[in-house]
Amino acid sequence: MDLSDSLGIAVLGLGRMGRFHAANLAAGVPGARLAAVAEADAALLAEAAARWGAARSHGSVDEALADPDVDAVIVATPTPTHADIVAAAARAGKHIFCEKPIAQDPKVVAAACRAAASVTLQVGYQRRFDPSFERAHDLIGAGAVGAPYLIKLTGHDLQPPPLEYLRASGGIFRDMAIHDFDMARWLAGDEVAEVFAAGAARIQPEVASLGDVDVAATVLRFRGGCLAVVDNSRQSPPGYDVRVEVYGPDGHVVVGEQTLTSVTVWRQGGGQRDPVHPWFTERFADAYRREIEDFAACVRRGSPPRVRGEDDLAAISIAGAATRSLRSGRAEAV
């Protein structure tokens, strides 16, 4: 594309994530603009058009893909629609930022990656753009702790989603732990060979009837020998809890919990810190903005994105092996 033009981005799907991306684009992303929005729900579309007046609004994805003012799309529709939209967007010559995962079946992800080979395809593992995780990654890459041999990853949501959502989610590993699996790969700089997972339905016992769990512990064994231990749950009353520790022969790197401010009040009897961020939208607000800034920069420069379709393929394959391990009670190869 001509670097003097800004990248016209259409947001497809205006639910939880789509509205977030549209708001960030409308607030200003260097080198990019919110060119259009597309949404199947007419009321949501009308509200978005009023809120972000500059954008053109389309009642369907096909209409948005035919819009000549659209250079790239953010796919924020439900996961089962992603693979077809990715293929159609690539055929229309649009660059693609797709929310994670592209699909729940690794074969479908692989096919979508092949279909999008001619355009930029970035996937929404936003934690890689969080300043703390990014710094930890760069320090480890520079040899700060030596070659990592153990990674501990914690991921706990504030509260469980409705059962209706869980029914179509693909289970805790594909829906939630997948962010930790992606982070483990990125920090280890290696691929996972084998997975052992255990889980229980301890928060909403009804999830057992869906074949799912809401508390899970997963061990990943990397090809080079590094181990990762991932703990997840669907409920954390104190707030959204995401942390990482990376151990190597020369020390360890910690990304700790992030409180709303770093202020602590000390009084007789003890101290009190501010709470952690309530949800992922607050904890990763910077990361969601920075991933789209980087996507726009990669498209404009013609450089590969930080999170490629192949990274989604690796993460969803780990999640599939974890799901198999939960059922078999044995370690499963990826």
Ligand SMILES: NC(=O)c1ccc[n+]([C@@H]2O[C@H](COP(=O)([O-])OP(=O)(O)OC[C@H]3O[C@@H](n4cnc5c(N)ncnc54)[C@H](O)[C@@H]3O)[C@@H](O)[C@H]2O)c1
């Ligand atoms: N990166 C993250 O941290 C993160 C967090 C939450 C969700 N997600 C992912 O984002 C995606 C969307 O999740 P969500 O929670 O925003 O979903 P959502 O249900 O809140 O929103 C989806 C929207 O897409 C619209 N839609 C559905 N089919 C459509 C179509 N064919 N054309 C146009 N519009 C259509 C729906 O009407 C709805 O408004 C999922 O893939 C999910 O896994 C990622």
